[in-house]
Structure formats: structure tokens, C-alpha cells
Amino acid sequence: MRIRLEKRLTPSRFMLVATPVASVLLTMALGAVIFELLGFDGPDAIYQTFITPIVAPYKWVDVLTKAAPLIIIALGLSLGNQAKIWNIGAEGQYVIGALAGAGVAFAMPQAAPGFVAVPAMIVAGIIGGMAWAAIPALLKTRFRVSEVLSTLMLVYVAMQVLNYLIGGPWKDPNGHNFPQTPPFSATQSLPNVIPGTVVPPGFVVAIALTLVFWVLASRSVYGFSVRTVGAAPSAARYGGFDAARTVWSTLMISGGMAGLAGILEAMSQLGQINLGFPSGYGFTAIIVSFLGRLHPVGVFLAGLILAVTYVGGQVAQTAVHVPEATAGIFQATMLFLILASDILVRYRLRLVRAAPRAATAGAPA
Amino acid sequence: MNIGFIIDALVTIIGVTTPILLAATGELVVEKSGVLNLGVEGMMLIGAVTGFAVTLNFGDSLGDWAPWVGIGAAALAGAASSMLFAFLVLSLGSNQVATGLALAIFGIGLSSLIGASYVGTVIAPFNQVFPDWLAEDPIGRVAFGHSPLVYFALIMVVAVGYFLNRTRAGLILRAVGENDISAHSIGYPVVAIRYAAVAFGGAMAGVGGSYFSMVITPMWAEQMTAGRGWIALALVVFSSWRAGRLLVGAYFFGILMTLELYAKASGFSFLPSQFWAAMPYIMAIVVLAVMSARDVAGSEAPACLGRPFMPNS
Numbered sequence: 214m215r216i217r218l219e220k221r222l223t224p225s226r227f228m229l230v231a232t233p234v235a236s237v238l239l240t241m242a243l244g245a246v247i248f249e250l251l252g253f254d255g256p257d258a259i260y261q262t263f264i265t266p267i268v269a270p271y272k273w274v275d276v277l278t279k280a281a282p283l284i285i286i287a288l289g290l291s292l293g294n295q296a297k298i299w300n301i302g303a304e305g306q307y308v309i310g311a312l313a314g315a316g317v318a319f320a321m322p323q324a325a326p327g328f329v330a331v332p333a334m335i336v337a338g339i340i341g342g343m344a345w346a347a348i349p350a351l352l353k354t355r356f357r358v359s360e361v362l363s364t365l366m367l368v369y370v371a372m373q374v375l376n377y378l379i380g381g382p383w384k385d386p387n388g389h390n391f392p393q394t395p396p397f398s399a400t401q402s403l404p405n406v407i408p409g410t411v412v413p414p415g416f417v418v419a420i421a422l423t424l425v426f427w428v429l430a431s432r433s434v435y436g437f438s439v440r441t442v443g444a445a446p447s448a449a450r451y452g453g454f455d456a457a458r459t460v461w462s463t464l465m466i467s468g469g470m471a472g473l474a475g476i477l478e479a480m481s482q483l484g485q486i487n488l489g490f491p492s493g494y495g496f497t498a499i500i501v502s503f504l505g506r507l508h509p510v511g512v513f514l515a516g517l518i519l520a521v522t523y524v525g526g527q528v529a530q531t532a533v534h535v536p537e538a539t540a541g542i543f544q545a546t547m548l549f550l551i552l553a554s555d556i557l558v559r560y561r562l563r564l565v566r567a568a569p570r571a572a573t574a575g576a577p578a
Numbered sequence: 579m580n581i582g583f584i585i586d587a588l589v590t591i592i593g594v595t596t597p598i599l600l601a602a603t604g605e606l607v608v609e610k611s612g613v614l615n616l617g618v619e620g621m622m623l624i625g626a627v628t629g630f631a632v633t634l635n636f637g638d639s640l641g642d643w644a645p646w647v648g649i650g651a652a653a654l655a656g657a658a659s660s661m662l663f664a665f666l667v668l669s670l671g672s673n674q675v676a677t678g679l680a681l682a683i684f685g686i687g688l689s690s691l692i693g694a695s696y697v698g699t700v701i702a703p704f705n706q707v708f709p710d711w712l713a714e715d716p717i718g719r720v721a722f723g724h725s726p727l728v729y730f731a732l733i734m735v736v737a738v739g740y741f742l743n744r745t746r747a748g749l750i751l752r753a754v755g756e757n758d759i760s761a762h763s764i765g766y767p768v769v770a771i772r773y774a775a776v777a778f779g780g781a782m783a784g785v786g787g788s789y790f791s792m793v794i795t796p797m798w799a800e801q802m803t804a805g806r807g808w809i810a811l812a813l814v815v816f817s818s819w820r821a822g823r824l825l826v827g828a829y830f831f832g833i834l835m836t837l838e839l840y841a842k843a844s845g846f847s848f849l850p851s852q853f854w855a856a857m858p859y860i861m862a863i864v865v866l867a868v869m870s871a872r873d874v875a876g877s878e879a880p881a882c883l884g885r886p887f888m889p890n891s
Contacts (some may be wrong), residue, residue: 218888299675352863356871361616361675362812363866366859369805373856381850496683503676536694538800541687548680549662552672559671 218560225558232554233504233511236520240547243281248535262525262543265532274411275524276517277353278482281415282307283472284516286498288419288426289470291507295430296443300464302349302364303471304495305371306342310472311479312378313341315486317396319383327400334401337477342472343413343465345371350464354457360464372491379486395486403481415477417548419516422470426509439463471495500548519544581717587836588884592728594839595805595832597789597810598621599731601810602817602824603738604782609814610742611775612755612882613820616678617663618783620685621656626688627696628655630690630791630798634701649727649788652870656784657777659685668769671886686801696798703796725793727785727859732825734782739821748826755880758887783807805859812862816869818878827865865871 241259249255256463266272293300302305321330323545348367352358380392388393403414430436439462446456448536474494479486501519505511526540608615625648633648640647663681666672705725706713712722742748754761754771758784762768790802817824838854 222765299681301675348863352867352870356867358863358866358870359815362808363863364814365808366812366863369808369859370856371850376855377850377852380852490777499676499679500683536691538687538690538694541683542691545680545684547689547844548676549666552680553666553670555672 215565217563217565218556219563221559221561225561229506232279232557233506233515233551236504236550236554238532239550240543243546244539244543246510253533253535258323258529258535258539260530261390261532262522262539264525265528266521266524269397270411272524272528274413276407276520277411277416278405278413278520280516280520281413281419282478282494283498283501284419284513285474286467286471286495287417287501287505287516288422288509289467289507290498290502291512292426292430292436292439293467293511294443294502295507296439296459296463297445298353298460298463299361300349300364301361301499302366302368302371302388302466302495303467303498304491304493305364305368306307306345306468306525307475307478307495308368308371308473308491309345309475310338310342310440310469311475311486311490312375313344313472314338315383315397318397318528319394321401323398323400325400328351330398330401331403331480335473338472338476338479340472342468342475344468345469345472346464350461353460353464360460368495372531375486375491376488379488379493383486384576385485394485401480402484403477405481407576413474414481415474418463418473418477419513423509426512430509435462451574471498476491497544502549503571504551519547520552579735585717585720587840590839591829591832591836592720592724593794594835596725596728596731597786597794598806598810598831599735599815599828600727600786600789600826601783601807601845602739602813603731603735603821604779604786605810605814606817606821607738607742607751607782607881608779610819611751611772612880612885612887613664613665613667613772613776614678614884615660615667615681615779616672616675616811617660617681617685617775618779618810619803619805620689620876621659621769621780621783622683622787622803622807622810623685623689623791623801624659625652625656625787626791626802627669627693627798628652628784629788630701630796631692631696633704633792634696634699635777637701638713645702645792648704648792651789653781653786654784656787657780659688660776660780660783661773663818664685664773665782667886668772668776671888674884674886682807690800691782693798693800697800699797701792701796704792725789727789727793730785734823735821735828742821752880755882758882762887762889764814768889772887783810809858809862812866816862816865818869819880820833830865831858831862834861836853 245255245259248258266276286307288304290300312338317334317337318330334564345367349360349363352363353360379394383394385393385395406413439459441449441452442454442456442459450456483490497519501512501515505515522540522543529535529539530537595829601622605615605618611808619769629648629652632651633644636647637644663677667674706723707726708722749773750766754766754768758768787803789800811825813824813831817828834857838857841854842851
């Protein structure tokens, strides 16, 4: 008896939804076993990582704060991933977006009212992220450079731009020589949370954008063209969907979203830009995008789950003393599992009884 | 500028080039077989932490042999981690870009987890195989003063060039990368060959990573490979998938990275040190643009690079 793979005519919708859920559950089970083997209290570590942040109301602010940038970035990335255009440098676009917004803030008179300063900074953030993503877009459409490598290389360049600016021209004169910018003024900042709630402003933006992307992806010609370019490039060309335009538009959108996430994070959470600003959201968002099956609603839920693992990872660190790196391993395991389970979406597994060779040989010729 | 300075610079260049040359030589074989493994950075880190941990823990019982065992363990760990990628990509037909990224993220996390207890510990650096009178000669040290890994890297790039272009097995591997369906139909085990290539790439990345933790700075630090795995990937494109050009390209990047070190150390630079730190990455992008633009027909890359192959369906 062996297992045979049969290609499905259309992807299984059930599996499309069931496999991400199964991946998360399996990650938890695997995690418990591995921690037990490493000498920690396995079930407790998993409880602290995956459940505590959900059941403890005082952790909700943290979860929503982490979820906001992940969702915003991953929404943009999902669009590109559908077209098989791989922007893996969102981290760099996130950094440059925040720096662009900060640059506008520092160039502006401190007294500029909030209704001018806040939108100006946000727009600058989006444009900054787009500009950084425009480099790989140009390189891909003009010189056919793989965007996988160029976007990633630019992350390292963006980090050096950040280091240079916060340690040099934009260094806070009152910052005790720490590499950080001066704080944004009150009118240049957003509150941590919307007063009276546990909801950070970025999360409201994330909800709104989820709806926008849902309409864009499932109800617009543009969303259809992106999927077609990814699934059947020659059919897309025949249908008049321009590949270069798709490269540009998906990279501009994902870069702009990453830049938006960056400036929102800087304005509402840090209130300045310092060395700790690049925190890996741009990379984790790639996992969010796949765990969410590139669908806006899926991305929204996946963003919340990954945010839970971030917050829960810290809880488990103090409660069960597991090392800091665990959250990263959980996230990578989830991505491995979701990618592995892809096969169930595209193929049907059939159990085949002992090889039917004898029967064929005996059949009349 | 005196001769001592030039010798110092050459020694540094050879040192910083070695890890990317090792990793890129492995990835060259992987890509020639038609597989794109973006997880080099993760495999290097797993190799780095494994080599360090084994050398440290067996230092007492194995004595002089400990670093050799450490390097072997780094190769094994790199290969083992690459099998995770290989299973998903080759047996389950998952997307190679996403799976490679997952491996990179996984390697960063796993190496930090394993290495957490080693931070701050130091081992004896693994360098100098030749006797002192050769290795410490003011001029001779350019050729003889290095870690065995330096010579290993040079031997491997030549061996891989020979293997790919002059042997029957190398021809079969290239055939698998150029046209998997044809290779399969005339009876070559496409998937098995690709598994072997990916394992080789993983082992080489592991050894390359161990160069950071055992030779350059004989200690463990999180993400100590600092993005060199990605440079190694760019290097393979730069080489147009040829071993000879890979060697030249690796030294080109080695020179850039050495400039960064010198600019930082001397402070003579009129440009900020961050500019020099970003330089290898900027140059990698420029080089990718030049090479990709030249390859108009896209004929230099293996034709099946990154394409899934599922024979049993």
C-alpha cells in the first residue's frame, strides 16, 4: 500500500482554510514536545506563548500594537506574492518610510499644528517606502535583476542609512550621545492607544486597509490581473495585462504599505527613531502573508496570531525561562508547515493498494 | 605605502573572502541542479554555532583535533538543515523562494537558541596549518599564514569547476538543471540528484558559517554572519553560474569588505563609515544589474532554476 498524489483540477477551498489552522495547532504541539525535550515545562511554555496573550486583558494592547505593522505590511506583500513578485525587503522600506516621515517632522516648524504635521509625516512615510521599493522595481523592469536579491540587499543599505542619520546629522543633541533622533513634538505624534481603549491607532488603519485590500483583491480588475500574472504569465500577456506594470504597481503598493507601517510605529509607539527601531516586522510579515494564504482577511487573522507569538514569547521568557529566540523558531516552523501543507491544497492523497502489476500482466492482450 | 601594509591588506582580503566563497561554491552546485535555495544565511548560522559548540565542548577530549571535528559537525549541521528545505521543495513541491526564506528565518532563530548559552565564551582560533617559519614569514604569510579553511575553499571551487565541466556526473547534474523533464525521461533520478546537490550546498554553507565563529572571531554572537549569506547568493548570479568567475567575484567582494574594515579602523575616510558598510550590498546590486542586463536571453541561468518538479503526478 502506498500513497499516490493526484492533482486536483481546482485548489481545495477546504484545505486552503484548514491547513493554516492545522499549521498553527501542529506548531503548538511540536513546540510542546521540543521544549519538553529541552528540559522546560513544554505545555506551560506553549500555554504562555499562545494562550496567555489572548486570555490576559492586560496583554491585549501589546498584541494589537504588534499586529498593526505586521498586518499593514503583509497586506501589501500578499498582493505582490500573488503575482509571484517577491518583495522580501519590506524591513528596509519600513525603515526608510519612518526616516522620511521623521525628516519631514524635523524640517517642519515645531509649532506646526497637528492637522498639518501628522498627515504630512504619514504621506512622507508612504512615499519613502515607495521610493525605496522603486529601486528594485526599476532594476527588475529595466535590467531584469531578480527582485528577491535586490530588495533584500537594500535592507542592509537602509540599516546603514538609519545608523548614519541617527548617529550623525539627526542625532539628538540632548540624547546623552546615544544614537537616536530628538523626540517628535506633541503635534507630530500619535497616541499609543486611542484614549479610553486598548486599540492603537495603527490597528485602526490595519482594519481599514484590510477592507480596502479585500475589495481590491476580489472585486477589481486590478486584483484579477495580479493573480493572472502570477498564475499564468503567458495568458496574462495575451489578455493585455502588462507584466512590467504589475512589477511596478505591486512593489509600489507593498513599499508604500511598509513605509506607512514604519512611520505609524515611529509616531505612535517610539516617538523618535533609535537603533532599536528596525525590529524585524518586515521579515515576519512575509510569514503573515503566507499563513494568511495571501488573502486580506487571512492576513488580518495571521497578523494577530503572529503578534500573539511575539507577546507570548516574552511572557514565556519570564514565566518559563525559555530563551528569547523561541518566538522566531515558532514563526519559522509555522511557515514551514504552511508551505508543506500546500501540497494538500493542490493535490489529493490517495491510498493505493499493492501494485496492480500482476493484474495488468494477466489481462488479455 | 609600505610592503607590510599591502601584506596585511592581502591577508585580510583572503580572510573575509573565504566564507562567502565557501557558501557560494555550494550554492553554485545547488543552482546548477535547478534548485534555488535562499536559506544560505540560515545554514551558515547553524554551521557557525554548531562548529563553535562542538569545538568548545570537545576541546578537552580531542585536543588539536577538536576544530577539525567542529568543522565536520558544521558541515553536517548545514547539510541536515538543508534537508528540511529539500524535503519541502523536492518532495512536496513547495515554493522555493518562500521555503528558502523560511530556512533563513529558521536558521537565525535556531542558531540564537543554541548559541544563547555560549555568548561571551571564546575558543582558540582555528588558523595556521603550516609551520611557524612559513606561516609567520613577513612575506610568506600571504600564502601560508591562513586557516586550513582558506585552502579548502580554494580547492573546492576548483574541484567544483572541474566536476561541473569535466566529469560525467557533473554533466548529468547540469542536465537536470537545464531540463528536468528530459533528464527524468531518459532515466536520471532528478529528485535524488537535487537532494544530493542541496545537501552539498548546505554542508558548504555550514563550513562557510563556521569560518566566522572559529576563525574570524573565535566566539559566538547572534547573527554573526551579518548578511554574508545573501552576498553569496548574489555572487552566484554575478558568476553567471561559472566556478572561475565565482572565484574572481568573491575576491572582488572581499576587497570591498576589506575597504570597509580599513575605513573604519583608520578613520581617514572622508565618507561616513556607514557608507563603507553599505558598500558591498550596493555593489552587489550594481553588479546584479550589469550581469542581468548583459544576459539578454536569460540563457546563463540554469533553465529550470526555481521550478518545481513533481514526477509522480
